[in-house]
Amino acid sequence: MGHLSRPAATTTSSEEEREREGEGAGSVAVADAMATPEGEEQEKRQRRRRRRNKRRRVPSEEEVAALRSVLRWARSGAADDEEADAQQTVGKGRRRPRVAVELHAHSACSDGSLSPSALVQRAQRNGVKVLALTDHDTMAGVPEAVESAKEYSLRIIPGVEISAVYSPSDGIGGDEPVHILAYYGSLGPSKSQELESFLASIRDGRYTRAKEMLLKLRNLNMPMELEDVCAIAGDGVAPGRLHVARAMVEAGYVENLRQAFSRYLYDGGPAYATGSEPTGESVVELVCRTGGVAVLAHPWALKNHLAVTKDLKAAGLHGIEVYRSNGKLSGLSDLADTYGLLKLGGSDYHGRDDKEEPDVGSVDLPVLAVSGFLDVAQPIWHNATNDILANTPDRTLVLNGSKGFQRISSGKGFCNSRLFPPDQEVTDASEVEALQTELADVVLHNNGP
Numbered sequence: 434m435g436h437l438s439r440p441a442a443t444t445t446s447s448e449e450e451r452e453r454e455g456e457g458a459g460s461v462a463v464a465d466a467m468a469t470p471e472g473e474e475q476e477k478r479q480r481r482r483r484r485r486n487k488r489r490r491v492p493s494e495e496e497v498a499a500l501r502s503v504l505r506w507a508r509s510g511a512a513d514d515e516e517a518d519a520q521q522t523v524g525k526g527r528r529r530p531r532v533a534v535e536l537h538a539h540s541a542c543s544d545g546s547l548s549p550s551a552l553v554q555r556a557q558r559n560g561v562k563v564l565a566l567t568d569h570d571t572m573a574g575v576p577e578a579v580e581s582a583k584e585y586s587l588r589i590i591p592g593v594e595i596s597a598v599y600s601p602s603d604g605i606g607g608d609e610p611v612h613i614l615a616y617y618g619s620l621g622p623s624k625s626q627e628l629e630s631f632l633a634s635i636r637d638g639r640y641t642r643a644k645e646m647l648l649k650l651r652n653l654n655m656p657m658e659l660e661d662v663c664a665i666a667g668d669g670v671a672p673g674r675l676h677v678a679r680a681m682v683e684a685g686y687v688e689n690l691r692q693a694f695s696r697y698l699y700d701g702g703p704a705y706a707t708g709s710e711p712t713g714e715s716v717v718e719l720v721c722r723t724g725g726v727a728v729l730a731h732p733w734a735l736k737n738h739l740a741v742t743k744d745l746k747a748a749g750l751h752g753i754e755v756y757r758s759n760g761k762l763s764g765l766s767d768l769a770d771t772y773g774l775l776k777l778g779g780s781d782y783h784g785r786d787d788k789e790e791p792d793v794g795s796v797d798l799p800v801l802a803v804s805g806f807l808d809v810a811q812p813i814w815h816n817a818t819n820d821i822l823a824n825t826p827d828r829t830l831v832l833n834g835s836k837g838f839q840r841i842s843s844g845k846g847f848c849n850s851r852l853f854p855p856d857q858e859v860t861d862a863s864e865v866e867a868l869q870t871e872l873a874d875v876v877l878h879n880n881g882p
Contacts, residue, residue, distance in 0.1 A: 496801060499804035500800045506807060508562075532562050532800055533559065533560045534561070534798050535563065535564045535565065535780060536565045536616070537565065537779025538552060538564065538565065538567060538793055539566075539569065539594075539781070539783045539784075540578070541574075542568045542574035542670060543568035544568075544674075544675035544783060545784050548577070549578040550577055550580075552566070552578065555793050556793045559792060561587060561794040563803075564578070564589055564793075565590035565592040567592040569594050570595060571593065571636065572592075572621070572632070575591045590616050591616075591619070591621050593632065595614075595719075595720070596710045597611050597613055597710050598711070609736055610700060611741060612729075613717055613727055613750075614729075614754075615727060617724060617725045618724065618813075619818075620818050622725060623724035623820040624723045627722075628723045631711070631719055635708065635710060637671075638710065642707065642708035643676075643677060644659055646677050647677070649703065650681070655681065655684070657680050662676050665683075674694070674705075677693075678694060681693045681697070713741065714745065717745050717748040717750050718748050720749075724813060724814065725817075726813060727745075728752040728775065729752070729753040729754065731754055731781065732753050738768070742768055746773075755777065756777065758795045760797075775805060775806055777806060778798060779796055780793055
């Protein structure tokens with residue numbers, strides 16, 4: 434962005450002289466004051482205040498409107514809370530209004546260290562308003578996260594990070610691993626069985642991959658057993674590279690996880706192995722087919738991010754990660770502009786024993802980026818919800834969190850059972866209530882007795 438030109442001077446000569454005289458007198462006064470420790474501290478405070486004032490700018494009307502829209506969605510239409518949050522955020526004198534939205538975080542259901550509920554609590558502590566749980570190749574932690582989030586003013590986006598492999602369409606260069614983030618609406622994917630079958634196949638391949646990594650490590654004089662790696666992963670969790678790395682730390686082969694990855698487990702490293710991952714294009718197509726928003730994760734780690742982005746866009750990709758905890762990557766931002774992709778980002782939080790790992794909610798996503806994401810996502814999620822309800826058997830028993838099973842016989846009842854506990858009141862302004870009214874007219878097909 435170019436620098437703005439300075440405005441033309443309009444001060445008269447006599448005014449300039451008076452200003453210079455004042456500046457001179459002020460300089461003498463400051464010099465005298467600086468002779469004491471109290472004066473030095475006062476000068477530091479003044480410099481900090483000047484820097485803060487210089488950074489401030491008035492948010493645009495578009496940003497303020499986007500902020501209110503995002504907060505209304507995050508709060509499920511609680512207008513009073515939304516207005517209070519908007520006033521507080523804009524009133525802080527920030528360069529731009531911000532809503533803490535975390536779109537990339539992992540739990541112990543894949544390779545994170547925190548349970549889904551503990552991750553929600555950490556997000557809430559950090560001021561996060563919207564949290565997408567994106568475990569590797571599984572959505573098993575989403576119900577627990579949703580249940581835990583009911584205690585806070587925090588909205589959960591059901592998500593998953595799907596492992597894939599990219600093969601250049603022009604045949605130039607080798608294959609490389611890619612990861613696709615999938616974001617779904619409150620009721621989840623429209624074809625949940627198809628998605629789960631797809632993810633289960635990838636998870637099964639992780640065991641084969643772990644065996645191959647352990648074989649390579651054994652050949653490097655670092656023998657370990659698969660049972661130990663699986664024990665670290667936990668019951669029902671497919672082992673990944675992070676679990677192998679933790680086993681290496683416990684065995685004393687490396688000092689920490691960073692060393693395990695930088696020396697042995699990085700992409701193409703001496704102990705790296707691939708599993709039975711599908712192609713990136715097929716993953717993007719599946720996400721689109723099941724009512725999700727598909728986003729390319731950490732493209733800066735790819736060897737050929739230009740070709741990957743181009744080919745995945747042709748398959749239906751909606752966005753790429755551009756924002757990190759240390760700011761926006763301008764090159765990737767330009768790439769997103771070239772292909773008309775959403776510019777998103779997240780911390781990729783795992784809870785590793787690494788002081789340099791970004792915390793949950795640490796990525797500063799502009800509110801206009803979040804608003805743009807919702808503009809694309811909400812119609813997709815709305816259509817997915819219609820598909821789910823249209824294929825829900827009449828008088829269905831559904832699990833309503835910790836409250837047990839509840840019998841429903843309408844689209845509105847199904848929506849209520851999936852989104853709210855029985856004792857939660859929803860305001861008239863709620864976006865979800867408006868959706869409930871519309872869904873009540875959806876014809877539910879009876880697929881069986």
